[in-house]
Amino acid sequence: MNHSPIVINGIEFNSFCLSLAHIVPCLKSTESRQLNNVYLRLARIFWQSLLAPWRLLFAFVPPCSIAHGWIAFICSLVFISGIAYIVTELTDLIICVTGINAYVIAFTALAIGTSWPDLVASKIAAERQTTADSAIANITCSNSANIYVGIGIPWLIDTAYNFFAYREPLWVRNAKGLSFSLLVFFCTSVGCIAVLVVRRLTFGAELGGPRLWAWVTFVYFMSLWVIFIVLSSKVPHII
Numbered sequence: 001m002n003h004s005p006i007v008i009n010g011i012e013f014n015s016f017c018l019s020l021a022h023i024v025p026c027l028k029s030t031e032s033r034q035l036n037n038v039y040l041r042l043a044r045i046f047w048q049s050l051l052a053p054w055r056l057l058f059a060f061v062p063p064c065s066i067a068h069g070w071i072a073f074i075c076s077l078v079f080i081s082g083i084a085y086i087v088t089e090l091t092d093l094i095i096c097v098t099g100i101n102a103y104v105i106a107f108t109a110l111a112i113g114t115s116w117p118d119l120v121a122s123k124i125a126a127e128r129q130t131t132a133d134s135a136i137a138n139i140t141c142s143n144s145a146n147i148y149v150g151i152g153i154p155w156l157i158d159t160a161y162n163f164f165a166y167r168e169p170l171w172v173r174n175a176k177g178l179s180f181s182l183l184v185f186f187c188t189s190v191g192c193i194a195v196l197v198v199r200r201l202t203f204g205a206e207l208g209g210p211r212l213w214a215w216v217t218f219v220y221f222m223s224l225w226v227i228f229i230v231l232s233s234k235v236p237h238i239i
Contacts (some may be wrong), residue, residue, distance in 0.1 A: 026041065104233045118142045132207040136196075181232045188224040195220060 061075045091110045118139060125134035162168040170206050195217060196206045203209040 101233065104229070107232065108229060115142075132205065135207065181228075184228050184231045188228050191224055192221060223227055 057078070057079060061079070062071045064072045066072070089103050094100070095105055096110065101181065122135040122138050125138060126132060129135070135169065159170055163170065197204070199206050199213075199217065208214065
């Protein structure tokens with residue numbers, strides 16, 4: 001029985017080599033020489049050094065041309081899950097060392113760490129698409145997945161295990177103060193949607209527009225986030 005030799009696709013091999021080559025930036029490139037300002041050079045060096053570990057990690061993701069991209073998709077999910085686990089463990093250490101409320105750490109450091117990929121995906125979608133549908137839909141759908149899948153499935157597994165193993169009734173754990181946080185979240189969401197509607201009626205688009213009003217919208221949205229954190233953290237014994 002003859003076995004044909006396995007031939008590595010040259011394009012796939014070159015893409016892998018390019019991924020490794022871009023891990024460590026070349027500081028003497030043409031782009032770097034054009035940055036005459038020393039502060040811009042330092043910022044570029046810092047940014048590239050910060051991205052180097054992540055580029056090294058995801059450089060081992062197989063190319064999307066293999067198996068219609070399914071292998072790359074599964075490997076990316078595995079890597080992202082591992083990063084999320086590491087971030088969760090680090091937040092637990094911060095809680096133990098500082099004594100800060102776990103709820104406050106959850107919707108600040110933990111939420112920012114897990115939402116960073118969504119932010120990058122929305123930014124890329126907003127830059128490459130002619131409409132803001134993809135950028136905004138990514139946010140709403142990712143939050144829906146976090147609520148229904150990220151919270152629902154673990155709660156279902158935990159509740160089912162306790163019910164069949166220990167005959168414990170169905171109950172909601174750590175829900176004290178949650179109603180107030182949901183009320184604050186609903187109010188800030190209404191404020192966010194109202195601004196999007198006003199921008200649609202005024203500028204004809206939810207994103208973009210004049211640079212000044214774009215920054216004003218950014219500051220307003222960040223203020224809503226700060227208001228939610230401050231008001232929710234004031235609830236005593238929320239966890």
